[in-house]
Amino acid sequence: MNFEHLRALAAVIDEGTFEAAADRLHISPSAVSQRIKALEKSAGRVVVRRAVPCTATDAGSALLRLARQVQLLEAEAREALGSQPSAVTATPLAVNADSLATWFLPVLVDAAGWADATLDLHVEDQDHSSRLLRQGDVLAAVTSDPAPVNGCRAVRLGAMRYVPAAAPGLRDRFTGADGVVDWEAMPVLQFNAKDELQRGFLASRRVSGAPPMHTVPSSEAFVAAIRAGLGWGMLPELQAGSDFDDGRLVLLDDRAHHDVVLYWQSWTLQSSRLDRLTTAVRRAGTRLRT
The missing domain is CATH 3.40.190.10 (Periplasmic binding protein-like II)
Known part of the structure; x- marks a missing residue:
């Protein structure tokens, strides 16, 4: 799997169109299309539904999860090697609205001091947020589902x-x-x-x-x-x-x-950024009932 092809897939799904993805990647829309076609040829199936907005197929969701993992780990590897200044990586996560308005707020205070990451919050009901993990839309989620999504770990926060x-x-x-x-x-x-x-x-x-x-x-x-x-x-x-x-x-x-009862589900990656986020969420979750 070519990293640039995976990066193009994430950009298309995040931005919604090939043209917007091209702007984000600083390449032409035809180059984005070529990368997606190459990825689909490699996977042997369609990975993007060409609509407005573009969405991932089931096969595309599996590759989207991989794309986000690669982006996160690549940024941390480059930082460890000291080959370039720390890259700012987006951290997509799902939180239900009531949590975001109450106990989750200290996480935002912590994130204000993270120079190497931005938060991309998806507001979703706690009974449905694990779906975003399965689709590869988010790295982690506050959810009411205690059963870990494949490739994730679940930690009980409280009620x-x-x-x-x-x-x-x-x-x-x-x-x-x-x-x-x-x-x-x-x-x-x-x-x-x-x-x-x-x-x-x-x-x-x-x-x-x-x-x-x-x-x-x-x-x-x-x-x-x-x-x-x-x-x-x-x-x-x-x-x-x-x-x-x-x-x-x-x-x-x-x-x-x-x-x-709420749980924190996140991918099982050896990632300092993801570990830092998990620590902040678990600390904020002490306001919940045990």
């Missing part, structure tokens, strides 16, 4: 606790004189279509109807929407701060919670 929260006014509006909440009528929030936390809570209470549903696909805006009384939602305990203590929010059930 994010979610609790049912609402603004006091919203709760009072939908609570009867008997103190029973009308779950079928009270509006509910969801982060996106993949968010099952609220549905799971309602199912545990045997709520058969479908309450009004708002979609708010931002962790920060999700909290703001709960505070504003737009609807109730399963809120990360780490994100609530002092809201329950000062009365800005109330727990709809002080005995109900849902713990999402």
